[in-house]
Amino acid sequence: MTIKxxxxxxxxxxxxxxxxxxxxxxxxxxxxDNQPSHLQKSVGKIQKGLxxxxxxxxxDEERKLASIERIxxxxxxxxxxxxDLVVEAVTEEEPTKIALFQSIDRxxxxxxxxxxxxxxxxxxxxxxxxxxxxxxMGMHFMxxxxxxxxxxxxxxxxTSDETFNTxxxxxxxxxxxxxxxxxxxxxxxxxxxxxxxxxAIYTLYEGVASAEDIDAVMTLGMxxxxxxxxxxxxxxxxxxxFIMNVLHDGFKDSKYRPCPLLQQMxxxxxxxxxxxxxxxxxxxxxxxxxTF
Ligand code: NAD
Numbered sequence: 001m002t003i004k005x006x007x008x009x010x011x012x013x014x015x016x017x018x019x020x021x022x023x024x025x026x027x028x029x030x031x032x033d034n035q036p037s038h039l040q041k042s043v044g045k046i047q048k049g050l051x052x053x054x055x056x057x058x059x060d061e062e063r064k065l066a067s068i069e070r071i072x073x074x075x076x077x078x079x080x081x082x083x084d085l086v087v088e089a090v091t092e093e094e095p096t097k098i099a100l101f102q103s104i105d106r107x108x109x110x111x112x113x114x115x116x117x118x119x120x121x122x123x124x125x126x127x128x129x130x131x132x133x134x135x136x137m138g139m140h141f142m143x144x145x146x147x148x149x150x151x152x153x154x155x156x157x158x159t160s161d162e163t164f165n166t167x168x169x170x171x172x173x174x175x176x177x178x179x180x181x182x183x184x185x186x187x188x189x190x191x192x193x194x195x196x197x198x199x200a201i202y203t204l205y206e207g208v209a210s211a212e213d214i215d216a217v218m219t220l221g222m223x224x225x226x227x228x229x230x231x232x233x234x235x236x237x238x239x240x241x242f243i244m245n246v247l248h249d250g251f252k253d254s255k256y257r258p259c260p261l262l263q264q265m266x267x268x269x270x271x272x273x274x275x276x277x278x279x280x281x282x283x284x285x286x287x288x289x290x291t292f
Contacts, residue, residue, distance in 0.1 A: 001084070001111065001113075001162065001166045002084070003027070003084040003085045003113075003166065003170050004027065004028060004084055005027065005028040005029075005030070005082050005083045005084055005085075006022045006027045006028070006029050006030070006083060006084070006085045006086070006087065007029075007030045007032065007077075007079065007080040007083035007085070007086035007087070007104075008022070008029060008030070008031045008032070008086075008087050008089060009032050009033075009077065009080075009086060009087070009088045009089065009090055009100065009104070010032075010033060010088065010089035010090035010091070010117075011031050011032070011033035011035075011038045011039050011041070011042035011073070012033075012038060012042075012089065012090075012091075013143060014089040014117050014141060014143060014145060015031065015033070015042065015089035015090075015117075016031075016042040016045045016046055016049075017049070017141065017143070017144055017145025017146055018087055018089055018117065018141055018145050019031045019042070019046060019071055020046045020049050020050065020067070020145070020146055021141075021145055021146055021174050021176075022174065023046075023067040023068070023070040023071045024050065024053065024059065024063070024067045024146075025173055025174050025175070026070075026173075027070065028070050028072070029070055029071045029072065030072050030073075030074060030079040030080060030082065030083060031071055031072070031073045031074075032073070032074050032075065032076065032077055032079060032080070033073075033075065034075055035075075036075055039073040039074075039075065042073070043068075043071070043073060046068070046071065047064075047068065049146050050064040050067055050068070051064070052146075053146070077100075077103055077104060077107055078107055080104055080107050080108050080112070081107050081108060081109065083108060083112055084111065084112055084113070085112065085113045085114075085115065085167075085170065086104055086108060086112060086113075086114050086115065087115045087116075087117060087139055088100060088101065088104070088114070088115065088116045088117060088118075089117040092118065092119055092120070092121065092239065092242060094121050094125070094126075097116060097118065097121060097126055098125075098126055098129045101114060101116075101126055101129055101130050101136075102129055102130065104130075105130040105131055105132060110132075111135075112132075112135070113135045113136070113137075113163055113166060113167065114127075114130060114132065114135060114136045115136070115137055115138065115139040115167065116137075116138055116139070117138075117139060117140055117141055118138060118140070119140065119190055119239070119243060120185065120186050120187070120190055120242070120243045120246040120247075121246070122156075122183055122185075122250075123136065123137060123138045123154050123155070123156035123159075123183045124156040124157040124158070124183050126156075127156040127157075127158060127159070128158075133156060133157075133158035133159075134158050134159065134160040134163060135160065135163050136156055136158075136159060136163070137153065137154060137155055137156055137159040137163055137164060137167060138152065138153065138154025138155075138156070138181075138183070138187070139151060139152075139153060139154075139167055139171075140152035140153075140154060140181075140187060140189065141176075142189070149175075149176055149177050150176065150177055150179065150189075151171045151174075151176040151177070151178050151179075152178075152179055152181050152187050152188060152189055153167055153168060153171065153178045153179065153180055153181065154181045154182070154183055154187055155180070155181070155182060155183060156183050157183065164180070168180075184250070185246050185247050185249075185250025185251055186243060186246060186247050186250070190243050190246075190247070191247065194240060194243045194244055194247060195244075195247070195255070195256065196228055197228045197229075197231065197232045197235075197240055198240070198244055198256075198258060198259050198262065199228075200214050200215075200218075200227075200228035200229050200232070201229070201232070201259040201261050201262050202259045202261075204229065204261065204279070205259055205260065205261040211229045211279045211280065214227065214228070214229055215227020215228065215229050215230050229278075229279040229280075230279070230280060232272060232278065232279065233272030233273050233278035233279055233280055233282075234272065234273055235272070236271050236272050236273075236274055237262060237265050237266050237270065237271045237272050237278055238266050238271050240262060241258055241262050241263060241266045244256060244257075244258040244262070245258060265278065
């Protein structure tokens with residue numbers, strides 16, 4: 001199946017990056033968000049992102065302008081009627097995503113593939129809310145999307161081979177490396193990353209070492225580009241807690257129980273960089289470089 005026109009729902013951190021990468025690689029893009037101000041901000045972010053691509057010698061000015069021309073913004077999902085693929089990247093709330101997919105399912109032609117960029121919600125459950133569970137799957141990009149090479153392709157229980165193969169090929173046209181993953185809690189990325197972050201929080205909670213020293217062990221000792229506590233701050237502690245709860249509920253295994261300190265920090269509104277304080281203190285709005 002040929003994909004030419006792509007819908008992106010949600011013009012936040014991930015949606016902006018996803019729209020940029022599709023447009024840069026020749027796809028027509030309909031970027032939709034119910035907050036017009038987010039659409040405006042997103043276009044500015046995409047332009048800056050494309051400028052960075054020029055600075056790195058990845059594209060020239062002409063390709064930048066052509067990419068921008070391929071992005072059409074709208075607050076209305078009806079534009080998805082023209083799309084061969086719709087990638088959803090709205091806030092990580094299952095009822096919201098399910099309601100939106102039911103609307104998108106009604107709007108889109110029969111051939112359209114629906115994909116979610118969810119970090120942890122079951123694709124099988126979301127697919128079951130539509131009339132096309134065979135043309136539904138996860139397309140989990142990493143943050144920042146224009147830079148990170150990986151995309152996790154998550155098959156729901158009823159995802160067809162044709163749908164999977166189509167998005168596998170599409171991922172390669174975006175210069176990404178797709179990996180095939182089954183629909184299990186946290187997929188692969190967050191099943192491995194989040195327990196490490198949670199264990200780092202337990203290590204701090206039990207007074208084994210300071211935040212700085214815990215992070216130093218992983219950066220200087222294990223060659224990780226960022227320590228787990230700093231990474232948790234960048235991702236957002238509320239998001240880390242949400243994903244730990246998905247793992248805990250999904251596997252019913254106490255090894256995934258969120259650290260009480262993580263819960264308390266979220267209750268206190270200490271969410272990391274976005275709130276100005278988490279395991280570290282931040283002065284200004286951060287540059288978001290997490291990969292979850
Ligand atoms: P974000 O908060 O930056 O952006 C979400 C956008 O969705 C906002 O612009 C919001 O206005 C829009 N939105 C919310 N409800 C809507 C609705 N009903 N209709 C239209 N637009 C709506 O969030 P994000 O960080 O970009 O995350 C989006 C998705 O990607 C989530 O599922 C998240 O788990 C996943 N994800 C995030 C990251 C990350 O590092 N941020 C990485 C991988 C996956």
